[in-house]
Amino acid sequence: MIADTVEIRRPVLPSEYLALYNTNSTIEHIRVSLKKYFATIYKRPRTGDGRITDAELDNLAQDYLDSDRDPRRDVESFFNSLNGYSPKSVAVNLSLLKGFLGRNGVRFDEYFWKDLKRKRKGGRSSRAATQDEAPTVEQLRAIITHLPINTRAQALTLASSGMRIGESLKITLADIHLDEEPVRVEIRAEITKTGDARTSFLSTEAVQVLEEWLKVKDQYLKTAAGRSHLHEKKLQDERVFPWSAPVFYRAWENALRKAGFAMRDNNTKTRIHVHHPHTLRKFFRTRGGQSQVPVDAVEVLMGHEGYLTGAYRKLRDDKKALAKLYIQMEPFVSTGDTAQAMEVREETRELQLQLKKVVAKNSGLEDRLKSMEASLGDARTLFFEMLGNIVGEKLRKEREAEVMALYPKQTVELRLTE
Incomplete structure (x- = not known):
């Protein structure tokens, strides 16, 4: 194989490479990116009949790594096949592929990857493809009035804590310390995207709705179990929000429509909603940054620590200091009038x-x-x-x-x- 650096070693097959990661979402993203890459190289369809299966992936990778192909040209071909994807999606796919090739001793200098980024088809800028917007306080207040108590509690939890949707769907009541002021939430390492545990908090408003939801949670589970015929529902579920992401998405989209804020971004293929559910995390970041709390402290609560200074990284473990900072920003991440x-x-x-x-x-x-x-x-x-x-x-x-x-x-x- 032709590359800037090639080490002779036993190939690390996809199954072995994926075993190095713990987060299911990361594993799935890597698997999908590798399938796209080998589908491009071997001219296989990415979807439908003839697409690469999980069982084939190791054999294809073994053949590829044993061949005398030019990985530089292959990566460029793969990059060109991503035309039409958002800049962020292109960057993620290239990054995941770079990690797999590098693990197998195939490395290019950084200029190669930088040059690829400059070659985006159609002269597209580096801005995010989706022009989403964090809802304003007034918009969020109007939207949540159209949510039932269960998803309203989840929406306010997301908006006031900065949690990701996937994280919120895995927290249990044991993670929420309702006896503290402000109410503290411990987001366990095994459910975070980064694999690092962190602390956040809930607004008084979110706690009040959450407590009302918990009063009727058991009845909800009984009703859901009786109504479900395709998937078995548990009568006992320790999760605070015992449903899947699509359930929340549907409830949110219905509320957007009823509140009159179901605008869509025509720049995306699926015309995603401008105020899609993930903008609740953006609401936390935007509103928290408008308070007197340092932006880096807001990033700590959100789990963004890669570029922070040592002082702010240490802040992650100082729960009392975080609680004091959160009390300052709480009015800004609530739907009530700030003043x-x-x-x-x-x-x-x-x-x-x-x-x-x-x-x-x-x-x-x-x-x-x-x-x-x-x-x-x-x-x-x-x-x-x-x-x-x-x-x-x-x-x-x-x-x-x-x-x-x-x-x-x-x-x-x-x-x-x-």
């Missing part, structure tokens, strides 16, 4: 401070009252003691006067002798 939400938050804090002052003041008054009661008790005792003495002295003098009146002479003599 009103911040005003309510400030009013709440002011009331809490006033309450603490009142409690402290009452505590001081209570101590003073106890002291006064003790002093009053002492005064009362002293008063009755003095009163007793006065009355006793008066009675004694009255008795003496009566005696003197009756026996004046004897009394005088008695006093003189004393």
Whole structure:
């Protein structure tokens, strides 16, 4: 094989290469890209009859790596076959192919890959093919009113946490700490796209709807199990959102249509909705960036850490610091009015401070009252003691006067002798 660098080694077949990865979505993307590549090389259809099957992939790769083909020309042919794909899709396919070839010792210098990117057919720019837009607060508020309680809870979870749809469909109640403020969500490593665990949070608004959904979740599962005939549904499902992505997509598209925001992007083959479900994550990124929270901190919550500095990478493990930052940005990732939400938050804090002052003041008054009661008790005792003495002295003098009146002479003599 002709390449800039070729190492003689035992070929790493697709099945072995795919086993190096843990994330199902990544494995599937690599498999599809390799099928596209070998379909181009061996002039096989990519879909329908004659397409390459999973069982054939290893044999085709073995034959290819043992041949004397020119991989440079093959990669260029593959690149040309991607005409009409979005720039991002082209880049992903080339990157996945580059990894497989590199694992088999076939490498080109970086200029080769850069030159391919400059050769995009039709002079297409590097902008994203899909002109999607994050919904505004007003639009999102209108859309979610047309969602049933289950998918409304999921939509608000996505918008206020920055989670990916696939991640949200795998979280369990054990991942959500409802007893904390703000409510913390631990997104486990095995369900993230990057394979790295991370922490995010939910807005008060999202939590309120989520709690309402959890009250009826069991009934939903029973109904879904009774209604399903093609696929068996579990009566017990520990996932917070126990359905597949298409279920959420359909509910979202229906809500878009009812809210009057079902605009489509005519630049894409499938005319995807401008406000498709993935823009909820974009909503989090856009709105979070408008708060006083540093953009890099928002990226940490979203799981984008590749280009961040060491300080922000360390922030990922500082849950208390993340929680404080999230409290600042929460009004911006909620569907309520930002100013009103911040005003309510400030009013709440002011009331809490006033309450603490009142409690402290009452505590001081209570101590003073106890002291006064003790002093009053002492005064009362002293008063009755003095009163007793006065009355006793008066009675004694009255008795003496009566005696003197009756026996004046004897009394005088008695006093003189004393």
